[in-house]
Amino acid sequence: MRHITIAVMLAAAVGLVACASMTARNDMTFFVTSAGSGKGADLGGLAGADALCSARASAAGSTGHTWHAYLSTVASGGTPGVNARDRIGTGPWRNAKGVVIAQSVTDLHGSNNLTKQTALTEKGQVVNGRGDTPNMHDILTGSQPDGTAIAGNVDTTCGNWTKSGEGAAMLGHSDRTGLDDSAPAKSWNSSHQSRGCGIEALKATGGDARLYCFATN
Numbered sequence: 001m002r003h004i005t006i007a008v009m010l011a012a013a014v015g016l017v018a019c020a021s022m023t024a025r026n027d028m029t030f031f032v033t034s035a036g037s038g039k040g041a042d043l044g045g046l047a048g049a050d051a052l053c054s055a056r057a058s059a060a061g062s063t064g065h066t067w068h069a070y071l072s073t074v075a076s077g078g079t080p081g082v083n084a085r086d087r088i089g090t091g092p093w094r095n096a097k098g099v100v101i102a103q104s105v106t107d108l109h110g111s112n113n114l115t116k117q118t119a120l121t122e123k124g125q126v127v128n129g130r131g132d133t134p135n136m137h138d139i140l141t142g143s144q145p146d147g148t149a150i151a152g153n154v155d156t157t158c159g160n161w162t163k164s165g166e167g168a169a170m171l172g173h174s175d176r177t178g179l180d181d182s183a184p185a186k187s188w189n190s191s192h193q194s195r196g197c198g199i200e201a202l203k204a205t206g207g208d209a210r211l212y213c214f215a216t217n
Helices: 002-027 045-059 199-204
Strands: 030-032 067-069 100-102 138-140 170-173 207-215
Touching: 045 067, 045 207, 199 207
Parallel strands: 138 207
Antiparallel strands: 030 207, 067 207, 138 170
């Protein structure tokens, strides 16, 4: 009888842990993707990027949210550009462990709580940063520090997220660390351009085509 009681208690404990994990995932409203699309910065445009965020969230057990990638696009062929800050909802946003990383869009682009320890993947894992091997802190954004698209003739979005060869994209540092103490080096969303749009070019500066994903509801 004692063995049966212990077994029941262990099963109950496992169930509580599973419930707690599921609750944490359903509370998650922000994450860095644990992997990219497999095609470098060719994400299939914004729709493909959003689908990638949704798939990663679903695989992690998150339900009930609409997910958008934090990406800007530029005007092209009569289609207006899109600002990353305008497509992610209003917040607040919590990581996979329930830690609030920003209360609002203004907070996110100001004094947010994004660090190497809080910019977690959908699995609750820390993303490799500067000093780790391999470094994977370069996150695709195509954005200025205020979360808006970058005007001009220079490619900053890998052809609005459809290129996996030549081109470039603006990247942010998920660990807020770079080669020096300058503002760009510490920027989570607007640090430097990539060397290209293919996966090898992205790896060359410390990334693998990961995205920031935000729940819009």
